[in-house]
Amino acid sequence: MSAAQDRITQLEKRLTLLEDRLAILNLIASYGPAVDSVDGDAVAAMWNENGSYDFGGDPLIGRDNVAALIDLDTHRAYVSAGSAHVLSNPSITLSGDRAIAVNYSQVFVKSGDGWRADRTCANRWELTRTAGGWKVESRTNRLLDGSEPARQLLSRSHEPDVG
Amino acid sequence: MSAAQDRITQLEKRLTLLEDRLAILNLIASYGPAVDSVDGDAVAAMWNENGSYDFGGDPLIGRDNVAALIDLDTHRAYVSAGSAHVLSNPSITLSGDRAIAVNYSQVFVKSGDGWRADRTCANRWELTRTAGGWKVESRTNRLLDGSEPARQLLSRSHEPDVG
Amino acid sequence: MSAAQDRITQLEKRLTLLEDRLAILNLIASYGPAVDSVDGDAVAAMWNENGSYDFGGDPLIGRDNVAALIDLDTHRAYVSAGSAHVLSNPSITLSGDRAIAVNYSQVFVKSGDGWRADRTCANRWELTRTAGGWKVESRTNRLLDGSEPARQLLSRSHEPDVG
Numbered sequence: 001m002s003a004a005q006d007r008i009t010q011l012e013k014r015l016t017l018l019e020d021r022l023a024i025l026n027l028i029a030s031y032g033p034a035v036d037s038v039d040g041d042a043v044a045a046m047w048n049e050n051g052s053y054d055f056g057g058d059p060l061i062g063r064d065n066v067a068a069l070i071d072l073d074t075h076r077a078y079v080s081a082g083s084a085h086v087l088s089n090p091s092i093t094l095s096g097d098r099a100i101a102v103n104y105s106q107v108f109v110k111s112g113d114g115w116r117a118d119r120t121c122a123n124r125w126e127l128t129r130t131a132g133g134w135k136v137e138s139r140t141n142r143l144l145d146g147s148e149p150a151r152q153l154l155s156r157s158h159e160p161d162v163g
Numbered sequence: 164m165s166a167a168q169d170r171i172t173q174l175e176k177r178l179t180l181l182e183d184r185l186a187i188l189n190l191i192a193s194y195g196p197a198v199d200s201v202d203g204d205a206v207a208a209m210w211n212e213n214g215s216y217d218f219g220g221d222p223l224i225g226r227d228n229v230a231a232l233i234d235l236d237t238h239r240a241y242v243s244a245g246s247a248h249v250l251s252n253p254s255i256t257l258s259g260d261r262a263i264a265v266n267y268s269q270v271f272v273k274s275g276d277g278w279r280a281d282r283t284c285a286n287r288w289e290l291t292r293t294a295g296g297w298k299v300e301s302r303t304n305r306l307l308d309g310s311e312p313a314r315q316l317l318s319r320s321h322e323p324d325v326g
Numbered sequence: 327m328s329a330a331q332d333r334i335t336q337l338e339k340r341l342t343l344l345e346d347r348l349a350i351l352n353l354i355a356s357y358g359p360a361v362d363s364v365d366g367d368a369v370a371a372m373w374n375e376n377g378s379y380d381f382g383g384d385p386l387i388g389r390d391n392v393a394a395l396i397d398l399d400t401h402r403a404y405v406s407a408g409s410a411h412v413l414s415n416p417s418i419t420l421s422g423d424r425a426i427a428v429n430y431s432q433v434f435v436k437s438g439d440g441w442r443a444d445r446t447c448a449n450r451w452e453l454t455r456t457a458g459g460w461k462v463e464s465r466t467n468r469l470l471d472g473s474e475p476a477r478q479l480l481s482r483s484h485e486p487d488v489g
Contacts (some may be wrong), residue, residue: 007334008170014341015177021348022184029254033265033317036285036307042319082309084267084283086251088412091355102359104410106434106441108269108283110308115269115280117441120410120434122362144362145436146408154359156368171333178340185347192417196428196480199448199470205482245472247430247446249414271432271446273471278432278443 020094023134024101024127031105032085035075040067048128048135055121055141078118082110090125097129098137102154105141119143122150183257186297187264187290194268195248198238203230211291211298218284218304241281245273253288260292261300265317268304282306285313346420349460350427350453357431358411361401366393374454374461381447381467404444408436416451423455424463428480431467445469448476 027046034042044067052059053066060066069075090103107119121141128137142150190209197205210216210226223229232238253266270282284304291300305313353372360368373379373389386392395401416429431449434441447467454463468476 004331004334005167007338008167008174011174011334011337011341012170014345015174015181018181018341018344018348019177021352022181025188025252025351026184026254029252029266032251032267033254033285033319037314037318039318079314080309082283082307082313084269084285084307086267086269088358089252089351089355089415091352091359103355104358104412106410106412108280108307110283113281115283115307117280117434117443118439120408120436120441122359122410144408144410144434144441146406150408151363151405155363155365156359168330171330171337174337175333178337178344181344182340185344188351188415189347189417192415192429195414195430196417196448196482200477200481202481242477243472245446245470245476247432247448247470249430249432252415271443271470273446276444278446278470280443 017094020099020129020134021092024092024099025090027127027134027136028087028090028101028103028125032087035070035085036079036083038070038079040070043067043070046136048130048137051136052138053136053140054138056143078107078109082115084108084115087123090123099125099127099134101125101127104144122153124153180257183262183292183297184255187255187262188253190290190297190299191250191253191264191266191288195250198233198248199242199246201233201242203233206230206233209299211293211300214299215301216299216303217301219306241270241272245278247271247278250286253286262288262290262297264288264290267307285316287316343420346425346455346460347418350418350425351416353453353460353462354413354416354427354429354451357413361396361411362405362409364396364405366396369393369396372462374456374463377462378464379462379466380464382469404433404435408441410434410441413449416449425451425453425460427451427453430470448479450479 047063088104090101108115123141207230251267253264271278286304370393414430416427433445449467
């Protein structure tokens with residue numbers, strides 16, 4: 001019986017790691033639909049209460065301030081023209097109740113008879129397990145325009161300690 | 164023993180949810196390779212027998228009619244020019260034997276010395292568990308051109324009841 | 327007790343299949359950040375010791391030769407201009423200690439006030455389970471320019487036997 005219980009305990013641990021990964025994949029996949037449908041509540045629900053989003057200027061701090069990005073003139077202009085905030089499949093590093101995810105985000109905007117990539121960014125997400133599921137603690141992105149900051153976000157050597 | 168069996172039963176339930184998510188991720192990821200290699204059988208295998216695909220005109224109803232899209236002039240022209248039907252990582256909501264997935268699809272077509280996004284759509288997939296695995300019951304997409312229908316597909320408030 | 331042990335054994339098998347899928351998803355998602363941050367060690371860590379990467383000319387054979395692609399003039403020029411190597415969600419077929427993954431790769435490069443897709447390829451990955459986790463045994467890609475080789479990579483009928 002003890003051997004069986006050990007196997008069960010091992011299964012529970014391994015399963016939790018997979019649930020964590022899939023929850024984080026799903027969380028990040030919900031960002032684009034939230035902002036492109038101008039749904040501030042859906043954006044807020046992704047972030048932890050004091051979570052932040054730093055996309056190059058003054059960081060937005062607190063989930064309500066992050067959600068308010070849907071009312072920025074630049075965002076309204078994207079949506080009016082026709083926009084897709086496409087986020088790539090992230091590389092995820094789990095560490096207990098914290099996780100780091102690294103991926104790309106692109107904003108495609110209708111232009112003429114097609115869509116052009118108006119933004120292409122490197123992203124680093126710091127995520128945390130809460131009573132309400134995995135949430136974004138901080139998201140930082142920078143334009144991949146050949147300058148150093150974006151490359152640093154993608155680099156393993158600049159990974160903050162998630163332990 | 165009863166406690167161990169309860170834990171096993173719980174594990175089986177949790178594992179099935181993860182299997183469902185990964186099956187749906189893999190299903191949606193197989194669409195692009197199927198249509199870009201002009202493989203009608205591979206397209207048909209994704210859909211439920213009476214499943215549908217509505218991309219703006221008259222919906223294609225029934226898996227064979229969906230698969231016939233590979234013979235449309237527009238599709239043949241894409242493939243001849245060089246095309247990639249790229250589908251983003253979906254946000255998935257499971258509900259027993261049904262699921263909703265929301266994501267973006269883009270068609271990149273060779274043009275000059277690069278590839279241009281000829282289509283960029285919001286997608287809502289209704290999926291169902293069958294004896295042959297998860298299949299597409301309906302897929303609806305609309306161009307993200309600034310008009311309302313595409314935004315509605317991305318919006319949580321327009322989610323059909325999957326219960 | 328025997329029935330419970332059978333259930334545990336089944337759970338272990340099913341769980342391993344999911345771990346394999348998520349490990350492969352994460353592996354492929356780490357390619358872009360590795361090359362766009364010019365981290366040769368991170369590229370090498372993805373490949374098996376004798377693994378290869380064939381992107382149209384002479385294949386790079388051996389993980390060190392694959393990693394050396396970060397020093398190619400074309401790659402350096404991408405990174406200086408500002409580049410995102412974006413890989414789509416793969417369709418994965420598992421077979422024991424081997425797997426095949428099929429997806430798209432695109433290189434977006436800063437150009438004017440946006441980013442253009444300078445490369446759009448069909449990809450077939452052959453992966454293998456090693457003591458150090460899942461690694462790339464071979465990656466083959468071809469430009470989706472309307473010619474046959476790229477379509478063959480996407481086609482099920484050209485799948486090598488992974489058994």
